[in-house]
Amino acid sequence: MSEKKNQKEKLWGGRFKGEAASILERIGESISFDRKLYKEDLEGSRAHAKMLHKIGILSREELQKILNGLNTIESEIDSGEFVFRSELEDIHMHVEARLTELEGEVGKKLHTGRSRNDQVAQDVRLYIRNRILEVLDRLDSLRESLYLQAERNIDTIIPGYTHLQVAQPVRASHFLLAYFWMFTRDRDFFQFAASTNDELVLGSGAMAGVNYSNDREFLASELGVPRISPNSMDAVSGRDHLLQFLFAGTQCMIHASRLCEDLILYSSQEFGLVRLPDGLTTGSSIMPQKKNPDIAELIRGKAARTIGNLNHMAVLLKGLPLTYNRDLQEDKLALFDCVETLLISLEGLEEMIRELEFRPSRGERSLKEGFATATDLADFLVGEKGVPFRTAHELVGRLVSECGEKGETLFTISEQARSAISPFFTGKEYDRAVSLELSADKKNSFGGTAKARQIEQLKIASESLKTSSRTKE
Template structure:
C-alpha cells in the first residue's frame, strides 16, 4: 500500500503508477532530499516533537541510505512515485516504526520545494565558477590582442576599425552581467520553505529558524502558501540561463562566420571540429553550431516552466512535478556548453593578418574623415554628405580613402590639409577614439584594468 493509501479502497492502476511517478527523473535530488530530511529530523528532536534517540536513529538510517545510493546499491521503485517516498520507504524498512515519524510536521509540498532550492543553489555555485573562468579567458585574450586590428561590423557590413581585444571585452561585459545575475538569483532562492507543511503550516511548535541555519538559508519563507506554490526561483534561474545561452550563441555565430573561407579570421582546433561523411576537405565548427542550437533548447525550457505555472491556483498542484525536467536539462546544457566553449576558444587559431587585411576594404575610415571636417568647422551633416560623395568617387576609381592624394581630398573640400593623409590610416582611426568605452588601445587597457579590479574585488562571489 502507498504511504498515503489509508483512505483508498484499491490499488492504483499500473498505468497510473508509471504516469504519476517522477522517480525516473527526480532521483537526481536524492542528496538534497536526504540533506533536508536530516535537518528536519534534527529539528524534530531538538523541538521535543520526537525523542532525541529517535531523531538520531532516523539520521543514522538516512546517512546509510545516502551511502548505499552513492555506491549503487539502491534500486528506486516506480510504485513509490518519487524520491521522497522512495527514501522514506527505505528508511521504514530499515529502522522500523521510528522511520514513520520522519514525516511529522512536513508535507511533500514543502519537502520538494526545499530540495529544488538546495539543488539550484549548489548548481549556481558550479555555473558561476564556469562563468568566472570564462571571464578570465576573455581578459587574457584581450591582453593578447589589443594590437590586433580588425573590422567592426554593423548589419554584418564593415563599419569602423576596432581591435580584437576590444571585441573580447564586449563579451566580457555580457558574461560579467550573467555572472552577477546568477549570483543575484541565488539571493532570492535562498529562502527556506521547509516547515510550511502542505499549505497552511502545522500544529507543532517547530523551529524553522533552526532549519534555515542548518541548511544554510538566509531566512524563512514568510507565507506557507507561497512557500509551497512558488517556482519563481526556477523561472528566474532558467531565464538567467537563457541569457547565458543567448550570449554564447552570439559569440558562436560570429565564430562560425569567422571560420568560413569568406572571412578566414579564425580556425578551430581539430579537437573541436568535425568532418564530412562525403566531402573529404571539410572542417566544420560543430561545437559552435551545437551551442547555437542548444540555445533554443534552453529557451524552450523557459517557455515550458512559464506555461506550467501560468494558470495554477494556490497552492500546490501536481502540474508542478513537471518543473524538474526543464530545470535539470537547463543545468546540464549550461554546464556542458560553458565547459566546451572555454576549451574551444582557448585552442582556436586567430589569423591576425587576415583580420588586418579585411580592414582595407569597406571605407571604414569614412566616419573619421567626417569627424576631421567637423574639427575644421564643417557641420556634421554637411561633412557626412561630403564624405559620402568621396566614397562614391573611390568606388568609381577603385580606390580606398587612404589611397587618395591630398589634391583629391581637396576636390571635395578646401578644409582638408596635409595631416589628413595620416588621419585616415586605419590604425590611426582606431586609436583616435578618445571617448570612454571606445576602441583605442588606451581605452581597452583601461577596460582590462577594470576587469582585473573586478576579479580582485569579487573573488569571494565564486
C-alpha cells in the same frame, strides 16, 4: 488487461481500498528525473530529523539510527547500488521506504510534521542554491578566458560591424570585453536569483502549517538559509525563485548564442578573422576540406531549449490556483534541463575562447576593402581643414566611389586620383587620416576602443574578476 497495483502498498495508501491503474503509476512517477534531488533530499531530511529530536519527537537513539540510515542511502546512490522502482513514485518515497528497510519502524517517524509539498519545495531550493554556485564558477572561468584573450589581443585591429557590414576599426580586445560585461551581468542576475531562492519553506506542511511546535529557526540554521517563508500557502506553491533562475539562464544562453554566432561568422572562409583549433571542430563525411564549428552551433541551438524551458515554466504557473497542484511536478524538468544545458554550454564556450586565434591580416584586409576609415577621413576634412561636414561627406563619398570603380582601396588609390577629387587628399596628413590603428585610438571616450581606454577597461575587468573571487571565498 492493464496491470493493477494495491494502493495500500503506497506510502499514502491507507485511505484507499481499490487497486491503482497502471496508468496512474506511469503518469505519476517522477523518480526517473527527480532522483537528481537525492543529495538535497537527504540534506533536508537530516535537518528535519534533528529538529524532530530537538522538539521531543525522536529520541537520541532514534535520531542516530535515522542519520545512519540516511548516510547509507547516500552511499548506495553514490555508488550506483541503490535500486529505483517506479511504484515508489519519487525520491522522497524511495528514501523513506529504504530507510524503513534499513532501520525498521523508526524510519516511519521521519515524515512527522512534514509533507511532500514542503519537502520537495525545499529540495528544489537547495538544488538551485548548489547549481548556482556551479554556474558562477563556469561564468568566472569564461570571463577569465575572455579577459586573457583581450589582454593578448589589445593590439589586434579587426572590423567592427553594424548591419553585418564593415563599420569601423576596433581592437579585438574591445570585441572580447563586450562579452565579458554581458556575462558579468549574467553573473549578477544569478546572484539575484540566489537571493530570491534562499528561503526556508520546510515546516509549512501541506499548505496550512503543521500540528507540531516545529522549530523553523533551527531548520534554517541547519540548512544555512537566511530567511524563513512567512506564509505556508505561498511557500508550498510559489515558484518565483525557479522562474528567476530560468530568466537568468535564458539571458545567459542568449548572450552565449550571440557570441557563438560571431565565432561561426568570424571563423568562416568569407570573414576569416579567427581560427578555431582542430580539437574543437569537426569535418564532413563527404567534403574533406570542411572544418565545422559544431560546438558553437550546438550552443546556439541549446539556447532555444533554454528559452523553451522558461516558456514551459511561465505557462505551467499562469493558471494554477493556490496551493500545491500536481502540475508542479513538471517544474523540475525545465529546471534540470536548463542547468545541464547551461553548464555544458559555458564549458564549451570557455574552451573555444581560450583556444581561438585571431588573424590580424584578414582583419586588415576586410577593413581596407570595406573603407572602414572613410568617416575618419571626413572628420579630418572637418576638423583640420574647416570643410563643412556635408561637403566633406560628399568628397569622401566620391573618393570611395572612385575606389570602387577602379578596384582600389583608400590605401591603394593613387595620389593623383585622390587630388583630382580634393587637394586635401594628399601627403602624410591623408595617410594619418585613413590609418586603421589611429582610427581606433581616436575613439578615446570612456568605454571606447582606443588603446588607453582598453588598458583602462582591462583594469576594471580585472577588479571585477577579483571581486567575484572574493565573493566566493
